[in-house]
Amino acid sequence: MASTNDIRNGVVLNLDGQLWSVVEFQHVKPGKGGAFVRTKIKNVTSGKVVDKTFNAGAxxxxxxxxxxxxxxxxxxxxxxxxxxxxxxxxVTVSSEVVGDAANYMLENQNVTIALHDGTPLYVELPASVVLEVTYTEPGLQGDRSTGGTKPATVETGYQIQVPLFLETGTKVKVDTRTGDYLGRVN
Known part of the structure; x- marks a missing residue:
C-alpha cells in the first residue's frame, strides 16, 4: 500500500479488483478544506476512462x-x-490485448508489453513508426501538399489518409496514437 502522494502518470492502481492506469493526475490544495488528488484513470482491460478523486494521503x-x-x-x-x-x-498475446497496435506492427519490430502476474495487459508502441505505402491511387498533375488527402494502404494492411502527391512505394511516418500521416521518410 502506498499513499496518493506517490501517484504519477503511467502507474497502475488496483481498485476494487480491477487494474487502472493513471493517465493524468493533479494535486489540488484548495483555500478551504483538505487537499486532494484529482486523477483521470483508464481501465487496463476495457479501455474505459473515468475521473476519480482521492483524499490527500489516502x-x-x-x-x-x-x-x-x-x-x-x-x-x-x-x-x-x-x-x-x-x-x-x-509469449503469445491475444488479438484483443494487442488491439489497434496491430495496425502499426511489422515483424521484428520492438515494442513494450506490460505484464501483470505473467498476464499481458497491453502493447505499447513508439509514438511514431515508418511504414511503406503498398497501394494508393496515382497522383495527378497539379496535386500539391496543400491540397486534399487520399486513402493509402500501408504494408501492415492498414489504411491511412495521405497527401495527394504521394505514390506507391513511398515510406511514410505514421502517428501510432491517432493514425495520422506525419511526413515522408527518405
Missing part, C-alpha cells in the same frame, strides 16, 4: 506491472507471438 494499492521490451515475431492463428529480448522466451 492509501491506494499499486499493482505490480512489469514492462518488458519484446520483439514482434509473427501472427499465430489465435494471437501474436512476441519474444522477450532479454531471455528469448516467447
Amino acid at each position: 492509501k491506494v494499492d499499486f499493482a505490480n506491472v512489469d514492462r518488458r521490451e519484446m520483439q514482434y515475431l509473427y501472427t499465430d492463428g489465435d494471437g501474436y507471438v512476441f519474444m522477450d529480448t532479454s531471455d528469448y522466451d516467447q
